Amino acid sequence: MKNVREKERLGLGVLGLGEGRSIISAGMQSEMWDVVSLCDRNEELCRDRCREFGLSSYTTQYERMLENPDVDVVGIYTPDHLHADHVIQALDAGKHVVCTKPFIDNLERAKDVLEAVERSACKVMVGQSSRFFAPFKRQREHFDEGRFGEIATIESYYNADHRWFLKKDWARNDSFKWLYGCISHPGDLIRWYLPNIEEVCGYAYLSNNGKALGLKHPDTFHYVLKTDTGVPARVSGTYSSPVVPNHRDSNMSCILRCDNGASQADYYDLRYAYKLDGRSGMETFEDFDGYFFRFGGHSHHAGEYQNYIEYIAHCLRFEELPKPDAREGIVTVAMMQAMEEASDSGSPVKIADLLRRYGLEDLVGN
Ligand SMILES: NC(=O)c1ccc[n+]([C@@H]2O[C@H](COP(=O)([O-])OP(=O)(O)OC[C@H]3O[C@@H](n4cnc5c(N)ncnc54)[C@H](O)[C@@H]3O)[C@@H](O)[C@H]2O)c1
Incomplete structure (x- = not known):
């Protein structure tokens, strides 16, 4: 696990670039974060998001993103049924995790997820945006x-x-x-x-x-x-x-x-x-409409995500447990x-x- 306590800005890797667009925007506008890597198996979408946010580092292989030493925290925005595997992979690679809701989509893999949390010593926060x-x-x-x-x-x-x-x-x-x-x-x-x-x-x-x-x-x-x-x-x-x-x-x-x-x-x-x-x-x-709904319309959640990634950055710095955590x-x-x-x-x-x-x-x- 990387010690992120002394870091001025944390490195964010984003997996799943549909709704993941919101956390990219959140990271780009936050003084506490650098968005260092994007990942989606759809390469065209990777290129589109890089263009949209002026970024250059992307991969279609999750494993490659997890090998990147600049990534401190992985934000997971893949389809619901993939969350358990993606959370476990990130923890086993020594990365902290923010996983969107639903954290997992039934209890079949719950024990595996909790065991991964325990063996990794990394922090997991469920992105309950509301x-x-x-x-x-x-x-x-x-x-x-x-x-x-x-x-x-x-x-x-x-x-x-x-x-x-x-x-x-x-x-x-x-x-x-x-x-x-x-x-x-x-x-x-x-x-x-x-x-x-x-x-x-x-x-x-x-x-x-x-x-x-x-x-x-x-x-x-x-x-x-x-x-x-x-x-x-x-x-x-x-x-x-x-x-x-x-x-x-x-x-x-x-x-x-x-x-x-x-x-x-x-x-x-x-x-x-x-x-x-x-x-x-x-x-x-x-007055905060433009902060919360910064892409126009009301279909993305960038402001909520900016609030929660700044909260998790604070928790990692001061060694507090971000809530809701994996158990909750x-x-x-x-x-x-x-x-x-x-x-x-x-x-x-x-x-x-x-x-x-x-x-x-x-x-x-x-
Ligand atoms: N308010 C909120 O918190 C909020 C809002 C919307 C969506 N979400 C959540 O975000 C998640 C994604 O939803 P969405 O609407 O963006 O779906 P989506 O289908 O638009 O996006 C998912 C992306 O994941 C990619 N992907 C799938 N498997 C992959 C893999 N193994 N490796 C790399 N990339 C992979 C797909 O190519 C796709 O681009 C869901 O869990 C959803 O519930 C949360």
């Missing part, structure tokens, strides 16, 4: 001041018309599941506040639109979750249906209902509203797998039972 988006960050900081009191319940959802995404070959494969790809956003927001989710139940459905486009698994979800102290939460999402306009809905929101107040963070239009001790307030972050990320995957099994079976599923089934008992209670 935690690093202004309204959700603000909601968390406000809650952490302590005045809202205890959480009575949380509702979080992420609705998006992602039919365009189904043009990608891998999105129509049997391995692709929106449950992991997208419910990972609101699901992670809930576990950020309520890490001790114990049991889940709910329903999932494959809509006519999804079916017509070749999607194999559900695209429409409603689940209820419960912590070990009985606090309930609700998480929902739809991905092949139109969404209502942003002035009425926000695509992704997180609502906290607490003893002394309530708050709601909205993805669109970068809003945060709250009521605390009988007084209400509203903050907007629309795997329990969130276990929560999503519990949801999948609950809607398949029609019965509630306990996350601890799943963790034990995959030999992950030391994560119970994490």
Whole structure:
């Protein structure tokens, strides 16, 4: 493992140059990073990204990028089902890792990933971008001041018309599941506040639109979750249906209902509203639209990624554990797998039972 504590700027290697475009931009605009290598098996895309960002170093072979001594941290943005292998390869090559969500897409490889983390001594951070988006960050900081009191319940959802995404070959494969790809956003927001989710139940459905486009698994979800102290939460999402306009809905929101107040963070239009001790307030972050959505439109996440790579750079410098780390990320995957099994079976599923089934008992209670 490379000692990066003394380095002024860290070297970033980016694997997967579709959404990886966002972390390239993040690294290019950050004073804490140098983007030193790009990798995609599609060489034309490598050349396009080099041209777009004025870079020259690329490879179509992941192994070559991992041999590059200038790469301190690998950012992984390949299709969901490849994350486990790509994370393990990076760790075994002595690189720190930022892996986009979903960290992995089922628990089959979870133990292998954790063993790789342990033998490497490198750090892994799951790129749960929503935690690093202004309204959700603000909601968390406000809650952490302590005045809202205890959480009575949380509702979080992420609705998006992602039919365009189904043009990608891998999105129509049997391995692709929106449950992991997208419910990972609101699901992670809930576990950020309520890490001790114990049991889940709910329903999932494959809509006519999804079916017509070749999607194999559900695209429409409603689940209820419960912590070990009985606090309930609700998480929902739809991905092949139109969404209502942003002035009425926000695509992704997180609502906290607490003893002394309530708050709601909205993805669109970068809003945060709250009521605390009988007084209400509203903050907007629309001035940061150009920072978060710097490619125009709203389809990439460069600002969130810049926030999280600057956070991980800080953690590496001061030897802190970046969060969510691999253990936290795997329990969130276990929560999503519990949801999948609950809607398949029609019965509630306990996350601890799943963790034990995959030999992950030391994560119970994490
Ligand atoms: N907000 C977020 O955090 C966010 C947003 C969008 C996408 N994502 C995640 O990013 C990942 C990629 O999504 P995408 O939309 O960019 O998909 P994509 O298909 O557009 O891009 C994936 C790229 O990986 C490359 N690739 C695949 N296997 C490879 C290999 N073995 N070696 C090198 N390159 C390889 C492909 O050629 C492709 O260019 C997914 O896991 C997705 O969930 C996260």
